[in-house]
Amino acid sequence: MVRKIEMQPVSRRxxxxxxxxxxxxxxxxxxxxxxxxxAMADVDAAIKQLIGSTETMAGRIxxxxxxxxxxxxxxxxxxxxxxxxxDSDYVKSVHVFAEKNPFPDVATFRFTPAxxxxxxxxxxxxxxxxxxxxxxxxxxGSVYMAKTEVKVTIGGCGG
Amino acid sequence: xxxxxxRVKVPKTVAKGEIFQVKTLISHKMESGQRKDKKTxxxxxxxxINSFVCKYNGxxxxxxxxxxxxxxxxxxxxxxxxSESGSIDFIWTDDEGGVFEKSADITVx
Numbered sequence: 001m002v003r004k005i006e007m008q009p010v011s012r013r014x015x016x017x018x019x020x021x022x023x024x025x026x027x028x029x030x031x032x033x034x035x036x037x038x039a040m041a042d043v044d045a046a047i048k049q050l051i052g053s054t055e056t057m058a059g060r061i062x063x064x065x066x067x068x069x070x071x072x073x074x075x076x077x078x079x080x081x082x083x084x085x086x087d088s089d090y091v092k093s094v095h096v097f098a099e100k101n102p103f104p105d106v107a108t109f110r111f112t113p114a115x116x117x118x119x120x121x122x123x124x125x126x127x128x129x130x131x132x133x134x135x136x137x138x139x140x141g142s143v144y145m146a147k148t149e150v151k152v153t154i155g156g157c158g159g
Numbered sequence: 160x161x162x163x164x165x166r167v168k169v170p171k172t173v174a175k176g177e178i179f180q181v182k183t184l185i186s187h188k189m190e191s192g193q194r195k196d197k198k199t200x201x202x203x204x205x206x207x208i209n210s211f212v213c214k215y216n217g218x219x220x221x222x223x224x225x226x227x228x229x230x231x232x233x234x235x236x237x238x239x240x241x242s243e244s245g246s247i248d249f250i251w252t253d254d255e256g257g258v259f260e261k262s263a264d265i266t267v268x
Contacts, residue, residue: 074230098228102193106228109237114220116178116240123230125191156230 043097043104047135050095051143061134061146064121072126072156077106081118081136081144085111091118092137100130125156163187163208167249169263173241181213182236185251185259191227208233208259210252216245241267 047056064078083091090113096106111118118136126132133147168182185208192205205227213221221237239247244267251259 101228103226103228105226107226108224110222110224112220114215114218114240114242115238117238119238121234121236123234125228125230 043099043133046097046104047095047133047145050135051137054141054143056135056143056145058144058146060144061136063132063134063146063148065132065148065150067149068151068153069126070153072128072152072154074123075126075150075152075156076121077124077132078121079119079134083118083138085113085116085118087113088139090115090139092139094118094120094137095135096124097133097135098124098126098130099133101125101127106132126150126152127155128152163251163253163257163259165249165251165259165261167247167261167263169247169265171264172266172268175241175267177241178238179241180236180238181247182234183211183213183249183261184232184234186232187251187253189227189229189231189233193227206254208251208253210250211235212250213237213239214248214250215239216243217248241265243267 060082062080064076066075069075077096079094079096081091081094083089085091091111093111094109096108097104098106106124107122109120129149129151131147131149133145136144138144163185165183165185167184170179173179187208188206189208190203190206192202194203195201196203207225207227207229209225211223211225211233212219220239223235225233244265247263247265249261
């Protein structure tokens with residue numbers, strides 16, 4: 001017995017739909033990497049505006065973030081900056097950035113010697129898998145920077 | 160003005176010089192300005208708490224500037240050093256100029 005294969009005529013709509021999808025993927029791949037680059041440039045510019053030409057140093061900062069965040073709407077964020085927190089030597093401010101959020105600025109925390117410990121826990125939103133950057137400015141003008149990657153399963157901005 | 164309910168946790172008594180943790184929580188939608196109304200397709204305007212200040216006996220000891228990436232119902236835990244008995248005041252301000260305040264008494268022994 002010969003199996004009968006029905007050939008369906010390809011409609012104009014099918015062709016248009018396919019072309020549309022192809023065009024969309026092409027646009028998406030060409031557009032979004034650029035958007036991501038722009039966001040990263042935003043972070044670099046924001047940090048530069050904050051600290052000028054000061055060299056950032058590694059160390060002193062401990063970031064507490066989950067490696068994988070199931071819900072990008074509330075990601076527990078904690079950080080601690082090592083410092084004696086005395087009148088002459090303390091952490092002035094800590095800035096948190098999320099590279100690929102629609103607005104990379106997350107928050108600024110300002111400390112005083114009376115804060116005693118430059119340690120904060122809070123909750124943040126992450127749009128997608130990305131690096132979170134913590135920049136700490138000390139009272140003597142030195143700047144420390146640390147970053148960590150968080151994988152996000154469900155994004156937490158807009159929708 | 161949006162409604163908001165604040166809760167703070169501060170120890171009642173601490174020894175002088177001791178470092179203690181302060182926990183704060185305020186109910187607020189923190190509308191990011193990125194979400195769209197599903198019916199109309201229009202963007203819901205941003206309305207977040209953009210500033211939080213903590214004062215210890217009137218002196219600013221800890222402060223934050225928040226951006227839309229802070230989650231709804233912002234929770235913040237931080238540390239203070241016990242100097243003198245008195246009050247610790249917490250002040251949140253949102254985009255509409257809404258001010259939410261909470262105060263806690265502390266005894267330093």
